Amino acid sequence: MTATSRADRRRATEERVLDAARALFAERGFEQTTVRAVAAAAQVDPSLVMQYFGSKRDLFSRAVRAPVESLPPDGPDDVVDRLVESLTLKLGGLPVSTAAMLRSMLTDPEAGDHAREMLGRQVESVAACIPESSDPDLRAALAVTAIVGVTLGHQLLSLPTLQDASVARIAEVFRPAVEALVQPLRSDGSASS
Structure with a gap:
C-alpha cells in the first residue's frame, strides 16, 4: 500500500x-x-x-486557465494549416476549461478579459506571418475570431447546419476563407506567401 x-x-x-x-x-x-x-x-x-x-x-x-496555443511564424501556408487544424480539434470537442470560458466570456468581465488575452496572443502569432503591407493585424483578428464563431456555433449553440456537417466538410469549406485572410493577393493577382 x-x-x-x-x-x-x-x-x-x-x-x-x-x-x-x-x-x-x-x-x-x-x-x-x-x-x-x-x-x-x-x-x-x-x-x-x-x-x-x-x-x-x-x-x-x-x-x-488554459495554455495559449502559439503559432510559430513559419509563413502563411503553415498558419492556414494550423488554423484549420485548430478548428477541427475544437469541433471535435472543447477542453472543459475552454468551454467554461467561452460560455462565460460575454457575461463575466474576468472571463472576457481571459478570452481577450488568449485570443490576442493568437492574433499576434498569426499576424507575424502575414505580409506587413496587407493589414496583418486585422486579417489575423478576422481569421482567429471566425474560428471562435464557428466553434461557438457548433459547440455551444448547436446550430443544426453545423451539427449536421462533418468536421472534415466544415474544414474543407472554411479553408478558402482562412487562406483569403492569411494569404492576401498581391497586386498581380497571385497569393503572397
Missing part, C-alpha cells in the same frame, strides 16, 4: 474541485454556478472550496 502525503491528498482534492468547477462553469456559465454546487459535485464541504480557492471568482480563474 502506498502512503500518500497530506500535500498529495490536498492536490488531489484541489483537482477534484477544479474538475467539478470546470464542468459546471462549462454547463452553466459563471453566474449560474454556485460554490455549493461545485462542492457537491466534488463531494467536499463548501468551506473547503473557499479555503482552497478564496472565492468563486478565484475558483473560476483557476478553472479556466
Whole structure:
C-alpha cells in the first residue's frame, strides 16, 4: 500500500474541485454556478472550496486557465494549416476549461478579459506571418475570431447546419476563407506567401 502525503491528498482534492468547477462553469456559465454546487459535485464541504480557492471568482480563474496555443511564424501556408487544424480539434470537442470560458466570456468581465488575452496572443502569432503591407493585424483578428464563431456555433449553440456537417466538410469549406485572410493577393493577382 502506498502512503500518500497530506500535500498529495490536498492536490488531489484541489483537482477534484477544479474538475467539478470546470464542468459546471462549462454547463452553466459563471453566474449560474454556485460554490455549493461545485462542492457537491466534488463531494467536499463548501468551506473547503473557499479555503482552497478564496472565492468563486478565484475558483473560476483557476478553472479556466488554459495554455495559449502559439503559432510559430513559419509563413502563411503553415498558419492556414494550423488554423484549420485548430478548428477541427475544437469541433471535435472543447477542453472543459475552454468551454467554461467561452460560455462565460460575454457575461463575466474576468472571463472576457481571459478570452481577450488568449485570443490576442493568437492574433499576434498569426499576424507575424502575414505580409506587413496587407493589414496583418486585422486579417489575423478576422481569421482567429471566425474560428471562435464557428466553434461557438457548433459547440455551444448547436446550430443544426453545423451539427449536421462533418468536421472534415466544415474544414474543407472554411479553408478558402482562412487562406483569403492569411494569404492576401498581391497586386498581380497571385497569393503572397
